[in-house]
Amino acid sequence: MFWCLKCNTEMLPDKNSVGLLFGNGGHVYPSDRFKCPSCNHLILKTNATASFDPELSFQDEYVGANEAAIEKLKNLEVVSETP
Numbered sequence: 001m002f003w004c005l006k007c008n009t010e011m012l013p014d015k016n017s018v019g020l021l022f023g024n025g026g027h028v029y030p031s032d033r034f035k036c037p038s039c040n041h042l043i044l045k046t047n048a049t050a051s052f053d054p055e056l057s058f059q060d061e062y063v064g065a066n067e068a069a070i071e072k073l074k075n076l077e078v079v080s081e082t083p
């Protein structure tokens, strides 16, 4: 269980398959997103270990501290699909 201390409320599952890009090298922590039904605060519960997902293709959605790296990897994926 995840508990929002601000609202004294249980946070509820919001979305599965959210990838947390950690750094620039394609290391992604598969995660589930939880949301507080009162204040809408969001958190990620990540797996213990990262997977190597350089094309950002394993998860439904990606987030990370480095948005520029996510955009770069997404662009690489588009380029790799072009014949």
Ligand SMILES: [Zn+2]
Pocket: 004, 005, 006, 007, 008, 009, 036, 037, 038, 039, 040, 041
């Ligand atoms: Zn809350």
